[in-house]
Amino acid sequence: KLVRFYDGVDGLKTGYTTDAGYCLTATAKKGNMRVIAVVMGEPDSKTRNQEVTEMLDYAFAQYGVEKLLSTDSSLGNLEVIKGKQKFAEIIPTEDVTALYKKVEGKKNFTYEIKADKIKSPVKVGDKVGELLIKENNSIIRKINLTVKKDVKRANLFELYFRYIKEIITGDINF
Numbered sequence: 284k285l286v287r288f289y290d291g292v293d294g295l296k297t298g299y300t301t302d303a304g305y306c307l308t309a310t311a312k313k314g315n316m317r318v319i320a321v322v323m324g325e326p327d328s329k330t331r332n333q334e335v336t337e338m339l340d341y342a343f344a345q346y347g348v349e350k351l352l353s354t355d356s357s358l359g360n361l362e363v364i365k366g367k368q369k370f371a372e373i374i375p376t377e378d379v380t381a382l383y384k385k386v387e388g389k390k391n392f393t394y395e396i397k398a399d400k401i402k403s404p405v406k407v408g409d410k411v412g413e414l415l416i417k418e419n420n421s422i423i424r425k426i427n428l429t430v431k432k433d434v435k436r437a438n439l440f441e442l443y444f445r446y447i448k449e450i451i452t453g454d455i456n457f
Contacts, residue, residue: 284332285309305331311339316348349389352379363434366403372431375414393417403436
């Protein structure tokens with residue numbers, strides 16, 4: 284009944300045994316927030332459905348999810364050692380979201396990038412560093428960083444001409 288009558292419910296499992304009573308696990312999604320509700324040991328299916336409905340209502344009324352970064356969010360560039368490109372744009376490997384209580388408002392999250400130079404070749408999906416998500420200066424989550432585009436290894440001639448160009452423009456670091 285919940286799939287038909289509760290907006291956002293997209294999965295569930297019901298059951299009954301003498302020992303466990305009436306049980307229900309339901310998942311619901313509204314916006315970018317998914318909630319899972321579980322009840323066990325209820326006396327009948329009507330009570331079971333009512334309890335899950337109340338749990339879902341409470342969760343969606345009290346909590347929200349804020350999207351901090353997406354897999355398209357550029358977090359800057361890292362130098363690529365011996366790469367066809369000298370720098371590669373870095374991105375998170377997954378969306379970064381944060382749960383907050385609506386009465387408290389959205390929290391102030393910060394992040395720190397832990398990454399060094401990248402050794403070529405490197406492909407999208409390869410770990411090149413970590414993104415540390417912080418709340419009140421405490422790390423609450425770590426997410427891998429990757430490159431936005433593959434970077435192939437430069438050949439000897441490409442490296443030689445890049446070196447000459449850096450000498451001429453004064454861009455070289457010793």
